[in-house]
Amino acid sequence: MATADSQSAIRDPDARLMLMVRDGNTGAFEQLVDKYRSRLVGVLYQLVGNADEAEDLAQDVFLRVYRARDNYQPTAKFSTWLFTIANNLALNALRSRRRKPTSQPPATESGGMGGLEQMVGVSSGAMPSRIFAKGEMAEIIRLAISRLSEEQRMAVMLNKYEGMNYRQIAEVMNKSEMAIKSLLSRARYALKEILEPYLANGQAPGP
Known part of the structure; x- marks a missing residue:
């Protein structure tokens, strides 16, 4: 029986897109990347303080999302899952190399x-x-x-x-x-x- 959280997640249009990705729809994945890429970069920049590193980490986030597609289950909103991955990657990067801001933050859709x-x-x-x-x-x-x-x-x-x-x-x-x-x-x-x-x-x- 579906939990309240999973039912709520399925109502999330991004979770439904990810289910399409799980079923082999690469176009759905491109839609998710287009929607979240700049937002991810903006948040990651604020965490790691380096624009190039934020771009690289965002790419890594999407790579991990795509690799996990076969086992994806909508137990939470897609954005919650996505930013959980981003948070973990950013914290790992900060543990391995401490950096201070060296460039201006990129523009983000978060505006x-x-x-x-x-x-x-x-x-x-x-x-x-x-x-x-x-x-x-x-x-x-x-x-x-x-x-x-x-x-x-x-x-x-x-x-x-x-x-x-x-x-x-x-x-x-x-x-x-x-x-x-x-x-x-x-x-x-x-x-x-x-x-x-x-x-x-x-x-x-x-x-």
Whole structure:
């Protein structure tokens, strides 16, 4: 008998596409790659801090998804499964070689940082005496995120970029929902502290 989670997953259009991939439909796999590639790269960049490495890791994620197609079972949303693989690969990469950001983050379909601005209570209205250059706040928030711990960065990206709830993030990161709530709360506090000098005097966060 199908569980509530598996029934919910089957209603997920991406899970249905993956079932088509399991049945040999390569076009369905291409649709998934097209939908998630730039989103994966954006999240992975925030974790590993290197655009080329993020691209390589995203390719590895899709390779693993394709290799696992024959045994795929829709027990969770496809995006949850996909980002679980991405999280594990990124953490392995960070354990083997520590890198700091060396290039600008690539554009992602997840788009602007509006959700993150709301998360930390920051907007252009916070500094009425300054005229914000286009994209300035987005870049400042990206720099601030790079100062968070690896786990905090992943939780923030999944919550604000991918719109995942506590339960879904807990599944991806193999933690309890309470641990994710605490992680996001600490991340929110840390971001406010990191951004305070910028809001006060325009001093950008360091790398």
